[in-house]
Structure formats: C-alpha cells, structure tokens
Amino acid sequence: EAQVTQNPRYLITVTGKKLTVTCSQNMNHEYMSWYRQDPGLGLRQIYYSMNVEVTDKGDVPEGYKVSRKEKRNFPLILESPSPNQTSLYFCASSLRLAGHLRGNEQFFGPGTRLTVL
C-alpha cells in the first residue's frame, strides 16, 4: 500500500529535550516536505527536499533541522524544543512535476501531535 508514515503519532515532551519525528514514504517520490498546522493559520511549510541531500527552508524553519540521506526518509529534528513548537506536524511527499501537471498531488502522513511543556 502506497503511504507516508510518521512516528510518533503523539508526543509530549519538555522544553530543551531534543527529539526527532521520523517520516518515510514508499512511493519513490523525489519531493518531501514538512508542514505544521496551527489553528487559524492553515498549514505552513517548515522544510522541504527536492531529492537526496537536497533540502531547503520553507516559511517557518526556525528551530527545526532536517536531513535527506535516503530517498524514502525525511526526519524532522527539534534540537531544543520550545512551547511555541507545540503543533500538529505533517510530512508529505509527491512526484516532482510542473505545477500544472496532473499527478503531483502531495500525499500526507497521518500527522504527529507534539506538545512541548
């Protein structure tokens, strides 16, 4: 089954304790991305990756790190989490096509609900 998986699904942690949220896709997609969702703000992009070893900042990258050592995996790292990073996080993947072409819809993981105390 084609899917994007994220772990953990729920996490409660304390300020300053490093954590990693894993993301993996089995569709051989070049493009992967992390979003955070906050009430009233929709989804905002944190980081994205066009392919292995190619990553770049999105709209809200502060406080986050990513890596793309393998095509299927794109972990999100919070080196020193703070309460303002409490949010719902989504990983997504897609083919890398021109914007108007069919088939480039992004597939989302189930989400990770993070609470930083």
Next chain:
Amino acid sequence: AQKITQTQPGMFVQEKEAVTLDCTYDTSDPSYGLFWYKQPSSGEMIFLIYQGSYDQQNATEGRYSLNFQKARKSANLVISASQLGDSAMYFCAMRANPGAQKLVFGQGTRLTINP
C-alpha cells in the same frame, strides 16, 4: 507571492443538500495546480480533487467537482448530495512552478452537515 483565500470559516448545511466551498487564489505563474484536501476530526489530510491551470474542463471526482474560473482566480469546491461523513475541515491549496514546490494553503473552512 502565491496566496490562497478561503472566506468561509464555517458552514452549516442540511444533509443531502449541495454545498459550495469558496476559494480564491493569487499567483503570477501561468503553470499551477489547485488542490482540495479534507481533514476529518481524526486529523489526517485526505486529497480530494485537483485542477491544473491549463485544464480546459472542470475537474470532477465522484460527488466532488471543482468550479474553476480562471479569469476570476477562483476554484470553488462543490459537494453534491452532502452526507454526515462530509463534516470536516476543508483546505484549498495551490502549487506553482517547480521553483516553488510547496503547497500554499488557505486557512480552511469547517463544514458541518446537519441531519
């Protein structure tokens, strides 16, 4: 810069009625795609329908159709014969040229279907 605007924070509709969720967009790129996603209370993001900027016909997927008016830069989602299971948050999103790979999302519309 690309922008998506959803002006309806919430909508209440009777079961079996049709419903239109509004979405307007702004981009200077000629090549773009428009998407609608559904987010039920369980939280996952479910892809519903896609419209490409060069598509001549409006997209349809089962009970979902997209009313694409390019000159007005609008991409409204129409759900025919609404069901209780359609109650969810709905997001309109846009993806422009490969140079801007991200999806830009609107703030969403919370749809509630009443029995």
